[in-house]
Amino acid sequence: MNDKLNNWINWVLYDELIEGKINAPKHLLGNHDYGDGQVITCYKPHSASVSIKSPSGKVTYQMEKVSEEGFYGIYFPNKKFKGNKYRLITEYYDGTSVTSADCYSFDGLFTDYDAYLFAEGNNYDIYNKMGAHPMTIDGVKGTYFAVWAPDARRVSVVGNFNMWDGQLNPMQIHSASGVYELFIPDVLPGAIYKFQIMTRYGDILYKADPYGNYDQFRPDNANIVVDLNTYKWKDAKWIKSRSAIDRVERTKSPMSIYECHLGSWKKKYEDSDSGFYNYREFAEMLGDYLVEMGYTHVELIGIAEYPFDGSWGYQVTNYYAPTSRYGTPDDFMFFVDRMHAKGISVILDWVPAHFPRDAHGLGRFDGMALYENADPRKGEHPDWGTYIFDYGRNEVANFLTSNALFWIEKYHIDALRVDAVASMLYLDYGKQDGQWVANKNGGKENLEAIALLQKINTVVEGRNPGAYLIAEESTAWPGVTAPASMQGLGFLFKWNMGWMNDFLEYMKIDPYFKKFNHNKLTFSLSYTYAENYILVISHDEVVHLKCSMLGKMPGLEFDKFANLRTAYGFMMGHPGKKLLFMGQEFAQEREWSEARSLDWWLLDQPLHKGMQDYVKELNNIYKKYDAFYYNDNEVMGFEWIKVDDADSGIVTFVRRGKTTKNQIMMICNFVPVERKGYRVGVPCLTEYTEILNSDDERFGGLGRTNKDKKLIAEKAPCDRSDKSIVLDIAPLSAIILKYDYKK
Known part of the structure; x- marks a missing residue:
């Protein structure tokens, strides 16, 4: 071996490389100045030889095989190659030859300033760095990968481009930030990947990318490299118009929301668990239906990627990826674009309250509690079997803040409806004595979650005027829709769960007994001005043996329909914006199931068609007369x-x-x-x-x-x-x- 090469090699790092433990491979691999000369090294297991080709391709230099494990090196007495201006030619024993740029010769893109903002929780554009981003660097096409795994011993990118071998592409750790990064040449959109993580205890984990933008179709759960910057948006006028509407004006505007689970709104093949329509097909079918029915907004549940259909999308494993059940990210962008073209605002359900324990997900991501608190009294929901985000950890808070912005800025979503806010606000939510820890003041309020919700609402409103958040909050927490600057949580609207529970209980009662329960009908007006409310009859009210809306109504068939029409009429007149779950507009008879389409055939029956026409007329009258909405909060x-x-x-x-x-x-x-x-x-x-x-x-x-x-x-x-x-x-x-x- 060349003496210069032998003297340059850090043999401790070499041992770590061979043992698969290295977390700073660029300190050993790639192009390095050495005195007046330079050293280039690479690691190509199972190879016969490696040579270096000049940029012109006219000159090649054979690299020395330092060890049989596949470590190669070469010393040049002068600085022959600048940066990444060379190519590695790898020959294998079967005669295969691969020419590529050296991934360890490219500078990192995660800067010290990125790390500083991330550690503060203020790197709002972190989704542009974390994850997988196709790009061209110095004329070389490839993909830049970055992931936060501070407790990992080593992180590698593995995929269908490197035989899922964690020794081939170990990532470079960035100083003390705990972020690993690597640009891999020739990895293009469509490539499938995961992160292979060696924990500090030597265990090997295969994790989906927390910031990944596209996933395989269930049950497969690896990520797919995709470029989110190619879609040509056509809704500039919509976004500009949205930006001109302030908080007060928004509360004085009509909102008739159609809550929708795309996969069961209509299915292409009823006898298949994968027979879904594409986002683009939904854009036309659902969009036209919403316009025909007079709705102003659609609220989508189950969009951020999730593995189990029965969770309806509330057990999210990939927060930055629209589910591949219905197509690609570009397809979903088309869906939102078309909704805007049809005059429909898009609300997305967002679940920052908890996440599941799936092995490929966020739980114990780098072998330790990372996105969740290590103390199960703070980091777990015993009733739900899920993890709770560690809202007090800045990087986790940054993950969630950036995610809210991601859907609004990358996908032009108009509003986020935040699920299970009450579980975030209360440390003892769903827990018995001994299962929770009081805050620093001895109370049960989750101070870190409160601060985060205030921050997210403030940042979203500041960066994207006209976009807003809606709280599903089921308690009497004060100031949910008060601005954060006034010590409120900063949401623009709150679901009126109290009205919903009282009203549905009233409507289920036999008419003879209604006079004894009159307060259930009228009580909501005693607090209706406390918040900016949305009246909701959501998916939660038509599942788990609660019956469909029609099934809740007393009496024989004709009376059931009459009762339901009266209920919808009262709801439309009551102060507050409106939300109905899909199927309720035509009096679906069966409970909702995510596994099948709505019973559209019911529209062949006059009573069901009449109900649909009635809801359509209610929506149109609601929009036509501002008395229904302009002074909802006055x-x-x-x-x-x-x-x-x-x-x-x-x-x-x-x-x-x-x-x-x-x-x-x-x-x-x-x-x-x-x-x-x-x-x-x-x-x-x-x-x-x-x-x-x-x-x-x-x-x-x-x-x-x-x-x-x-x-x-x-x-x-x-x-x-x-x-x-x-x-x-x-x-x-x-x-x-x-x-x-x-x-």
Whole structure:
């Protein structure tokens, strides 16, 4: 062996390389200055020989085989090659020859400033560095890989391009940040990879990339290299328009949300667990349906990659990858783009509250608790069998903050609905005594999670005006939708779980007993202005033996439909934005299952088709008259007229918009008793016009409406008013009247 080469080699690092333990391979491999000369080394196990080719390809230099394990080196007395301006020619015993750039001759891309921001939790663009990024460096095409694994002994990129051999591409650790990185030439989009991690105890783990952008179709779980920068967006006008809408204006805008699980909305092949439509097909089918039905928003559940269909997407293993069940990242971008073109805002369910224990996922990522807290009292949900993110660790907080931004900035998502916020806020959530640890003040509030939620909401709003977050929060935590600057959590909207539970309980009760439970119908108005609420009847209410919405309704078939139409009418009139889960709009009879399509064949039946037409009409009326939404969060926007006559089963109220024109009065009859010539109080002396009646024949009713009647108020005391009108009220019905206010 050349003396210069022998003297240069760090034999400790050499032993680590051969034993598969090296975490700084660039200190041994690649191109290195040595005095006036240079040393180039490489590691090519199972090879017969390696030579170096000049940039011109005219000159080659045979490298010395230092050991039979496949370590090669060569010393040049002068600096013959600059940086990566050479190629390695590897010959194998079977005659195969491979020419490639040397991955250890390229400078790292993860900078000290990146590391500083990451350690602070403020590297919001970290998704542009972490993960796998196809790129061209100095004319060489390849992929740059980076992963955070501070407790690992060694990390390698393995894939279908290197026979999944962890000894071939060990990554270079970046100083004290715990980030490993490596640019591998000739690895192009479509390549399949994982990270092979040797733990500090010598165990070998195969982990999916936490920042990976595309995954194999289940049950396979490796990542696929993909370029997220090739799609040509067409929604610039939409994004610009979105950016012009501030928090206050957003709360005064109509929101009728269709919650949707793509895989079971419609399936291409019912008898196959992989018979899904593509995102692009959904973009047209679902988009057209939403427009036809009058919805303004679609909320997608189960988009971030997950392994088990039965989790519905709430057990996420890859937070930066749209599920491959329905296509590629470009396909999903097309979906969002087309939704915007059709005037539909896209809300994505986001799950920062917990993650599953799947072996390839985030749990014990580098052999130690990394994304989760090591103390099971802080890091595990005993009821769910999942891990809790360590919100107090800056790099983990950065992972989540960056992920929220990723979906908004890379995929143009309009809003994120944050799942299970209550479980993040309370240290004792779902735990018994002894299973949790109090905060530094002795309380049960998760101070780190609170700070993180405030930060995410602030950063999202600051970087992407018009984008926002929605909280699924089921407790009475104060200020969920108050700005973080005012000590609130900073969400723009909160799901009104209290209204949902009370209202559904009321609607399930036999009409005879409703008078004893009248408060379940009216209580929500005592707190409706405490937050910016969304009224939700979500997927959680039509699974696990809870029955479908139609199944919850009392009575025989006709009454069930009438009850449900009344329920939807009341919901539309109640203050708050609106959300219905798919299938509820046409009275799905069976509970929802992720394994099958909705029962679209029901639309051949008049009652189901009538329900669909009714919801469509409700949506269109809701959007047309701003009284339904403009003052959702203002006291002036709602007033009870008839509320304290529980025996009658009838409530009436008014909704006011931004002008005195086209105000709304609603009459809801929750009992199967017809009221002909019934007098109800009204807010002013004017004419009232019936614009919707749930008993209309076209919706499946019997046609007992007031659409051909002039409803002119007179000075006759009734309910809480000295003015009233007389009209007919069908049993189990909702009536919407419009009027212009007059003093």
